[in-house]
Amino acid sequence: MTQATSTAVESILGSSPLSPAQHDELVAQHSANNYAPLPVVIRQGEGCWVEDVSGKRYLDMLSAYSALNFGHSHPEILEVFVEQAKRLTLTSRAFQNDQFGPFCKEITAFCGQDLVLPMNTGAEAVETALKTARKWGYQVKGVAQDQAEIIVVDGNFHGRTVTIVGFSRDEQFKDGFGPFTPGFKMIPYGDATALKKAITPSTVGFLVEPIQGEGGIVVPPDGYLRACLNICHENKVLFIADEIQTGLGRTGKAFACDHEGVKPDMLILGKALGGGAMPVSAVLASREILGVFKPGDHGSTFGGNPLGCAVARMALLLLGRDKLAERAAETGGAFIERLGSIRSDKIKEVRGKGLLIGVEFHTSAGPAKAFAKQLKEEGILCKDTVEQVLRFAPPLTIEQKDLDWAFERIVKVIS
Numbered sequence: 001m002t003q004a005t006s007t008a009v010e011s012i013l014g015s016s017p018l019s020p021a022q023h024d025e026l027v028a029q030h031s032a033n034n035y036a037p038l039p040v041v042i043r044q045g046e047g048c049w050v051e052d053v054s055g056k057r058y059l060d061m062l063s064a065y066s067a068l069n070f071g072h073s074h075p076e077i078l079e080v081f082v083e084q085a086k087r088l089t090l091t092s093r094a095f096q097n098d099q100f101g102p103f104c105k106e107i108t109a110f111c112g113q114d115l116v117l118p119m120n121t122g123a124e125a126v127e128t129a130l131k132t133a134r135k136w137g138y139q140v141k142g143v144a145q146d147q148a149e150i151i152v153v154d155g156n157f158h159g160r161t162v163t164i165v166g167f168s169r170d171e172q173f174k175d176g177f178g179p180f181t182p183g184f185k186m187i188p189y190g191d192a193t194a195l196k197k198a199i200t201p202s203t204v205g206f207l208v209e210p211i212q213g214e215g216g217i218v219v220p221p222d223g224y225l226r227a228c229l230n231i232c233h234e235n236k237v238l239f240i241a242d243e244i245q246t247g248l249g250r251t252g253k254a255f256a257c258d259h260e261g262v263k264p265d266m267l268i269l270g271k272a273l274g275g276g277a278m279p280v281s282a283v284l285a286s287r288e289i290l291g292v293f294k295p296g297d298h299g300s301t302f303g304g305n306p307l308g309c310a311v312a313r314m315a316l317l318l319l320g321r322d323k324l325a326e327r328a329a330e331t332g333g334a335f336i337e338r339l340g341s342i343r344s345d346k347i348k349e350v351r352g353k354g355l356l357i358g359v360e361f362h363t364s365a366g367p368a369k370a371f372a373k374q375l376k377e378e379g380i381l382c383k384d385t386v387e388q389v390l391r392f393a394p395p396l397t398i399e400q401k402d403l404d405w406a407f408e409r410i411v412k413v414i415s
């Protein structure tokens with residue numbers, strides 16, 4: 001490395017002399033104001049723990065909304081990331097790269113699907129699934145041109161594109177962003193009969209989260225997913241599972257649909273697929289479904305890039321080798337029980353599966369965000385989802401002693 005380069009690198013990665021207040025000031029002055037983060041400036045992370053710019057340590061119980069299922073700087077993710085970055089980071093799909101083929105083989109085997117279409121962010125993968133369902137509807141099901149309908153559920157969260165927010169219930173997500181894409185119909189979540197009633201000959205897909213994450217860790221009634229799958233199949237409608245947050249071990253199974261033995265027609269993955277290091281998302285389906293694409297129909301400059309593929313291959317390898325879903329089932333199940341045993345008139349309900357856990361507070365206890373702020377003072381990072389619900393979703397690699405440590409502080413804050 002030349003002197004000039006190392007100085008340039010030093011200027012970016014060298015120890016930051018800025019105080020937390022100065023960081024806030026920079027962000028306030030130069031960033032769009034579309035987030036309201038907790039007041040903590042993180043500079044380093046290892047496993048389930050992060051450190052802020054003043055050296056204070058926190059237990060990360062948000063895991064970047066489940067993108068960090070393997071924790072921070074997992075040694076093998078880091079190694080594959082650094083080694084692949086030194087070799088090759090991007091080719092675009094104009095050429096093949098030597099990580100793409102193995103990635104396709106391994107992810108389709110892991111998911112039990114024929115084909116994969118790689119993208120980067122979750123919203124892009126959801127968009128891809130919507131486009132796929134429509135094209136399949138016209139080409140395979142025989143729906144009349146531009147008549148395709150997709151059924152979604154109330155309380156959904158599938159990302160932030162114009163099309164996706166257009167079928168959200170959340171008024172803030174939509175306010176000022178219209179006009180929206182037509183062709184979507186909303187039904188209540190957890191109600192299979194409503195799905196049956198909503199289907200018409202033009203329905204091509206049913207898009208659903210097997211557990212609603214951003215919607216407040218909402219677990220549907222037992223048998224709901226299975227019933228919906230059956231209804232979809234009776235009506236030649238694609239059952240599309242958005243497992244961007246619930247997939248890859250989070251809920252105690254490889255996929256949340258596995259709890260009901262449901263294999264979706266289309267599976268959408270993101271977040272943890274990139275090992276917390278890269279944005280990697282994907283749509284998986286049978287050849288009949290994803291086979292509708294021909295060259296030029298759809299694409300992404302970074303989708304299928306060798307760095308993302310290498311990291312995703314490691315993420316899948318770790319899930320299997322280290323039995324992380326089983327681990328999440330055990331540690332998460334016990335933690336849900338423990339949280340449920342807290343006697344407090346502030347708590348309305350504790351729910352979730354595996355390490356995707358929601359604690360709902362009574363409105364009289366105040367908004368969940370206040371608890372997140374207090375927990376931050378105690379050294380725990382977590383985040384409210386909807387107004388009254390606090391989410392606990394630590395890395396799947398979290399150790400029992402860290403959960404014990406967290407439990408003590410949670411009890412302290414809630415009592």
Ligand SMILES: *Cc1c(COP(=O)(O)O)cnc(C)c1O
Nearest residue numbers: 121122123157158159213244245
């Ligand atoms: C996070 C999330 C998305 C959107 O992913 P981005 O990478 O933020 O675009 C979509 N669906 C679900 C269920 C999610 O949790």
